[in-house]
Structures are given as structure tokens and as C-alpha cells.
Amino acid sequence: EPEMLITGRYDPIVGKDLIKACLDRLEAAVSYVHKTTLDGMNAGKDIYTLMREVQLPDELYVGQGYGKVSWGVRTIWETYMGWFKADYTSELYPTRPPAIYGDLVKAAGRDAVLKLGKDALAAGDPEKANLFTEALLAADAKDKDAIGLAIQAHEALIARSNASNFWETGWLRDRVAKLKAAL
Numbered sequence: 001e002p003e004m005l006i007t008g009r010y011d012p013i014v015g016k017d018l019i020k021a022c023l024d025r026l027e028a029a030v031s032y033v034h035k036t037t038l039d040g041m042n043a044g045k046d047i048y049t050l051m052r053e054v055q056l057p058d059e060l061y062v063g064q065g066y067g068k069v070s071w072g073v074r075t076i077w078e079t080y081m082g083w084f085k086a087d088y089t090s091e092l093y094p095t096r097p098p099a100i101y102g103d104l105v106k107a108a109g110r111d112a113v114l115k116l117g118k119d120a121l122a123a124g125d126p127e128k129a130n131l132f133t134e135a136l137l138a139a140d141a142k143d144k145d146a147i148g149l150a151i152q153a154h155e156a157l158i159a160r161s162n163a164s165n166f167w168e169t170g171w172l173r174d175r176v177a178k179l180k181a182a183l
Contacts, residue, residue: 033151
């Protein structure tokens with residue numbers, strides 16, 4: 001029953017009742033995410049569906065400034081299931097999907113892929129737009145239009161997140177800075 005909890009960031013949490021309430025809520029939130037993820041796995045849901053669907057109820061709200069529920073779901077899923085998701089044969093081998101992005105862009109045509117990325121961003125899907133920009137940049141890392149679209153997609157991801165997670169925001173802002181430097 002400590003009177004003070006030093007978390008390593010910000011001011012200490014003072015008062016044993018407040019500390020207990022904070023830690024009890026955190027434990028309940030983690031337990032909820034764990035149980036809900038396992039329930040989803042047992043129902044046959046895939047990792048990406050669970051990452052989208054599992055959300056904390058209002059009464060278990062905890063800040064997600066240094067972690068995200070979706071990341072916790074992924075960790076739980078992969079802890080139980082391991083690295084093989086049984087979705088694609090390519091998961092068994094060390095060649096990553098981005099290794100063929102450049103070839104796919106060449107086959108489909110740069111302008112067609114760029115349009116798909118712009119359309120995805122306009123439709124409010126910055127994640128999908130980002131995937132198209134990754135493919136475009138794999139084909140030509142200096143493509144100014146692709147870099148510009150990648151900046152827009154990353155900025156849209158920052159805006160969507162409300163910069164609420166330190167790690168995600170830091171990653172996205174760093175990528176925007178690097179993309180702008182590439183222009």
C-alpha cells in the first residue's frame with residue numbers, strides 16, 4: 001500500500017487510495033483486453049479483425065499515450081498463436097511482401113497506382129493510401145508525387161490519431177520529416 005508511485009515520467013502519483021484505484025483500473029483494462037482477444041481468437045477471428053474490434057469500454061478507459069489497445073491485442077494474439085498466422089504461404093519464407101512492390105507498380109503502371117493511393121486518401125483511408133505509397137516508393141524512391149502522397153497519408157494518420165500516442169506520433173512525425181527531406 002504505497003503512498004507514492006514514481007512512474008518514471010511526469011509527477012509521482014500520491015495517495016494510496018488513488019494509486020490503488022489507478023492500478024486496479026489498469027489491471028482490469030489489461031484483463032479485459034486479454035479475455036476479449038482470447039474470446040475472439042476462439043471464435044476464429046483473425047489478428048487484424050481483433051486489432052480493429054477490441055476496444056475498452058468507457059468504465060475501463062486508460063490513456064493510450066505510450067501503448068495502444070490494438071498493439072496489446074496483437075501482442076496477445078502472437079503470444080498465443082506465434083508468428084504464423086496461417087493466412088499466406090509467404091509467411092513461411094523470409095521474402096517480405098514489399099520485395100515485390102516495385103515489380104507490381106511497374107506491371108500496373110505508376111500513374112494507376114498513384115491514382116489508387118490518392119483515391120484511398122480522398123476516401124478517408126490513410127492506411128491504404130500509405131500502402132500504395134510504399135509500393136510506389138519501392139519502385140522509385142525519388143518519385144516526388146509518391147513522396148508528396150506519402151506525406152499527406154502520414155499527416156492524415158497523425159490527425160486521425162489526435163497525436164494521442166507518443167510512439168505512434170513520434171514514428172509518423174519522423175517519417176514526415178524524412179519524406180519532406182527527400183523532396
